Amino acid sequence: MGLRDRHERWHERHGQAGPSGGSPVVRGRPRSEAVERAIIEGVMSLLEEGVSLGDMSIERIARTAGVGKATIYRRWKGKEELFVEVMRATDEPDPELPGDSVRDDLVAVLEGIRRRGLAKRSSALLQSLLAQAKNYPQLWELYHEEVVARRRARVTEVLRRGVEAGELRGHLDLSLMGDLFTGPMLARTILSHDAPLPDGLSESIVDTVLAGLRP
Amino acid sequence: MGLRDRHERWHERHGQAGPSGGSPVVRGRPRSEAVERAIIEGVMSLLEEGVSLGDMSIERIARTAGVGKATIYRRWKGKEELFVEVMRATDEPDPELPGDSVRDDLVAVLEGIRRRGLAKRSSALLQSLLAQAKNYPQLWELYHEEVVARRRARVTEVLRRGVEAGELRGHLDLSLMGDLFTGPMLARTILSHDAPLPDGLSESIVDTVLAGLRP
Numbered sequence: 117m118g119l120r121d122r123h124e125r126w127h128e129r130h131g132q133a134g135p136s137g138g139s140p141v142v143r144g145r146p147r148s149e150a151v152e153r154a155i156i157e158g159v160m161s162l163l164e165e166g167v168s169l170g171d172m173s174i175e176r177i178a179r180t181a182g183v184g185k186a187t188i189y190r191r192w193k194g195k196e197e198l199f200v201e202v203m204r205a206t207d208e209p210d211p212e213l214p215g216d217s218v219r220d221d222l223v224a225v226l227e228g229i230r231r232r233g234l235a236k237r238s239s240a241l242l243q244s245l246l247a248q249a250k251n252y253p254q255l256w257e258l259y260h261e262e263v264v265a266r267r268r269a270r271v272t273e274v275l276r277r278g279v280e281a282g283e284l285r286g287h288l289d290l291s292l293m294g295d296l297f298t299g300p301m302l303a304r305t306i307l308s309h310d311a312p313l314p315d316g317l318s319e320s321i322v323d324t325v326l327a328g329l330r331p
Numbered sequence: 332m333g334l335r336d337r338h339e340r341w342h343e344r345h346g347q348a349g350p351s352g353g354s355p356v357v358r359g360r361p362r363s364e365a366v367e368r369a370i371i372e373g374v375m376s377l378l379e380e381g382v383s384l385g386d387m388s389i390e391r392i393a394r395t396a397g398v399g400k401a402t403i404y405r406r407w408k409g410k411e412e413l414f415v416e417v418m419r420a421t422d423e424p425d426p427e428l429p430g431d432s433v434r435d436d437l438v439a440v441l442e443g444i445r446r447r448g449l450a451k452r453s454s455a456l457l458q459s460l461l462a463q464a465k466n467y468p469q470l471w472e473l474y475h476e477e478v479v480a481r482r483r484a485r486v487t488e489v490l491r492r493g494v495e496a497g498e499l500r501g502h503l504d505l506s507l508m509g510d511l512f513t514g515p516m517l518a519r520t521i522l523s524h525d526a527p528l529p530d531g532l533s534e535s536i537v538d539t540v541l542a543g544l545r546p
């Protein structure tokens with residue numbers, strides 16, 4: 117899936133019409149959100165043209181998006197804050213949690229990480245965006261914190277439910293317990309370029325951590 | 332432990348006298364290794380003075396180490412290769428594996444990762460070195476590949492032994508099985524700045540992955 121498609125889906129999730137039309141869902145300040153969308157798409161167009169984040173001035177983004185510089189500054193303090201928004205727009209959506217069992221919910225969370233890893237490997241533009249983003253420590257921190265914090269909160273909630281329902285032993289703190297499930301998948305998607313990410317990997321990890329590795 | 336201490340220990344492990352004296356162990360080309368040590372220490376001195384890797388010319392390193400530029404170029408193709416050597420010199424040594432049980436060996440490997448994480452958090456100089464190193468993709472790749480490849484090889488060997496001895500189920504490939512143990516610790520040391528790394532963490536992770544999280 118291209119960045120643009122993902123971006124459209126992001127807008128669908130947020131209750132707005134995609135750029136290709138459809139009746140706009142009125143919520144909050146739709147007019148303002150259309151402007152934000154244009155600005156984010158401006159950054160994406162420039163990225164697709166090969167312009168680096170470093171060479172992207174607010175002025176150039178404004179010109180590409182067909183808005184004034186003040187319109188951008190009214191929404192974001194500067195480039196870094198805007199780029200965080202762009203990175204969010206390229207993300208895979210958080211997976212739906214089926215909610216039937218802790219096991220299935222954990223598989224769904226790991227599938228989200230795996231899909232994000234596969235998307236990163238297959239999209240040169242996404243790779244370039246992530247590589248460039250690392251040169252902006254503040255941006256990277258903001259983005260990373262949000263992604264990680266959101267995932268941790270979801271996993272903690274699933275595990276708390278599992279301990280309460282007696283599906284999990286409760287001897288570890290929930291944060292460490294979460295790392296036992298997500299850590300192996302993150303090691304393969306974030307810390308490795310080439311560890312295989314086959315179908316069924318999420319199930320393997322979750323089921324093995326639940327059952328243990330002793331014979 | 333300071334970078335310098337760690338560097339001295341590195342030389343002890345490699346069978347050479349530390350800078351503080353002692354009779355040199357003659358092995359290979361000791362004269363040459365003393366020169367290499369002086370060069371690596373030159374880079375460290377400059378780092379301690381606050382010179383960034385980007386501002387560190389081969390000329391300046393040579394001057395600090397008291398050698399000629401040609402002496403450096405004879406050993407390393409350029410700055411990046413030399414910096415990889417500097418990063419190796421700052422590393423915690425790989426832990427000894429007790430070899431009595433798979434469980435204890437895995438705890439030892441995880442302790443190595445935990446200690447590296449604690450060292451990184453406590454040393455501003457090490458943090459600065461790692462942060463700067465990330466701006467040299469080739470350096471980072473070389474260093475990372477070596478550290479990761481070496482650890483993976485050790486873990487795989489331990490697990491293979493464990494499966495053969497019947498201490499572990501053998502239903503997963505060894506690489507994935509290794510990630511189940513190391514991934515949670517790496518998630519806390521590399522992907523997080525502030526996840527607690529208390530004593531006993533390695534034991535908790537290994538024992539829980541072995542026993543499983545089902546009640």
